[in-house]
Amino acid sequence: NISMSPEVEDAIVTFADKLLSEGKFERFSVQWFGGEPLLGYKTIVRLSERFLELCSIYNIEYFSGITTNGYLLNNRMFQNLVKNCKVTSYQITIDGEQEFHDNQRLLKNGRGSYERILTNLKSMVASPLYYHCTLRFNISRENVKSMENFLQSDGLIFKGDSRFNLAYHNIGDWGQGDRLDDYCVDIPDGDFSYYCSQQAISLGYYIDSPKMMLHNSLNCYANRKHHYMFNVRGVIQSCTVALYRKENIFGSVLTGILNHKKREDWIKGIEYDRCSQCPYVLLCKSGYCPLARINQEKSWERLCRLYRERIQKDFSLFILTKSYNDILDIN
Template sequence: MNLSRYILKYSTDDGTLYFNTKTNHSFFLTNELNRVVDSNDVIRKEFHAYLDKNKYLSEGEYEVEKYLSKISDTDAELLELTILTHGDCNFRCKYCYEKFENIAMSTETEDAIVQFLKEKLQSGKYKYLSVGWFGGEPLLGYKTIKRLSPVFIDLCEKYQIHYQSAITTNGYLLTKNKFRYLNEKFKVTSYQITLDGDEESHNNQRVLQNGGLSYNRIFDNLKAMQESKFDFICVIRFNVSKDNYQNVKEFLTHDGIYFKDDSRFKISYHTIGNWGKGDRDINYCVTLLDKDASFELSKLAVTSGYHISSPEVVVNNNYTCYSNRKNHFMFNVRGIVQSCTVALYEPQNIFGNINKGFVNYSKLNDWVIRLDASCKECQFVLICKSGYCPMAKRITKTNSRYLCKSVKEKIRKNLALFALSKSYNDILDVD
């Protein structure tokens, strides 16, 4: 049985997870069936046929080139826009990297974005348009979302493009009516909202601009979402520091129970790092953990019966940062064209001004990471593609070996979570 080198395996006490990075197909082979496969010729042939049908076997010398080409072709069909609707935020979080100014997006910039989109969609290159609303706090710029969304939707209908929309919001302004409008009228079906643990720890880390408390209102808005009948996905994100680590764990046994059995809600953990100081005073900060806690917390969430977001995203050959896509464009509130939503103030991350109708495509192409030929023999290459974070390579100049090691570790950990959460397509067991 000549298994492809691009198949990932993860063993558990009950069997082995197989993940095909060529196709994103997966199955779990129980120990009992594995023993039968080893001893029974008929079952072995059936198992071999299953592997062959689902592309688990080696496909020859140019196997990786074939699937890299498929991934590239699929990626080329997606046009992705991230729009920073407002320059300010109603929060002043203790780990925020942004610098704020009280400015909304002008109609001139909105019109320029629409013109840019028209030209892109008229080309006939794209099948999908994905729009992400970002900030600052994007709901401070709700008028921009309200004005642009119907135009985007109409353009997609005209050119037969599949439209999808997401928002990253602190949730404080996400009232019941606003959520209904976003979902029903503006087709915003993906939400990321941050709760940094319980009421005490959240209010300590995520402080309102006026110094007030935010947890209860956000939690009430999340409950209103849960009580609705709408189709959506909401990722509840936890930014974890030494200050709130224990509180984040306790959320699972207290307030989190409200969302536990609703598959629309998924948990996501992110260990706070040195993301940048932004406008913060140097002493207005959190205490960083000594090591990453996201894997440990994710395991705890899964074993506690929660849905988590990371395995289905990371263990997937479509996985890459949006900033590493040639067809991703970010527009800030002044119309500056960028790519990365973290390196907001770096000259390397500026590619033009949409108000002037200018995008420096040559510079943008140089920003995106190219596949290193030496990576083609690596079993992770179809997921990693020589690294998924342009900022790490282009700006912080992180050592390539360190990046490679960290990406592999991330994939392995998420493969373990994939197995633990039973996210695989098939279970192969004895009858």
């Protein structure tokens, strides 16, 4: 079931209306994801119209983004999403050149998806509309070289367009689903995301990761007090990865039941006893990832170390982008 029923749509709007009516918010942000969210395109159109109406009633800012594979994102759909649905933020994954992308991202019929996705992206580049698009690259041991080659070939159409930013992520084992014995994608030994980001900057591309730090948004979305996720059946959750973990299921919009105590146990604030003296606490807020925290409660030192390393690398990338201003004040 890839589209929501009218009952679930109505219940989500009612939930949002009740939340916004409290008058605590200046901004209402909606993110569409899947599976592939554009398979439920009509749901996106209907709910966007109703969300925009709520924001008009309560006089607050509306922001919307989508994580999509880009295969269905033709020019007509893209134009409607930006102009009428106000979906102005996009994350689209490309896993290197066509050979490697199609090796990892096949259609049900076994054919590759690269060519059509690139065609849709070219239409976005040609559009004068204002939006932001993050091109996400998932790095395995097999496709690092292909990532490099992409920047010198098909990727050139995005170079110099400030609407497009690149984001590199090492693949990982998130424990969701089985892998075949002959599965040919291996987790890299080192942090190739940092290496690829450095290379992209040196070639004149825009990079996403330093902006995350500057906007103080490193804290995991699933760890935020006023973040809610709804699946097509109306189940209220928080994390988009731990879909089947009981800790991540808090109630249903259809029944109107929300287990607040369970959500409080999932969402942790700053742990002052442990973190108050850390120089990075205001960036991470002790909230790297609820799922990681649950899985590795006894090894939080490792999480802290990994997070400090990430922040330090993002600072380095920020300096490499030269997107800062130096002011020498002499009295």
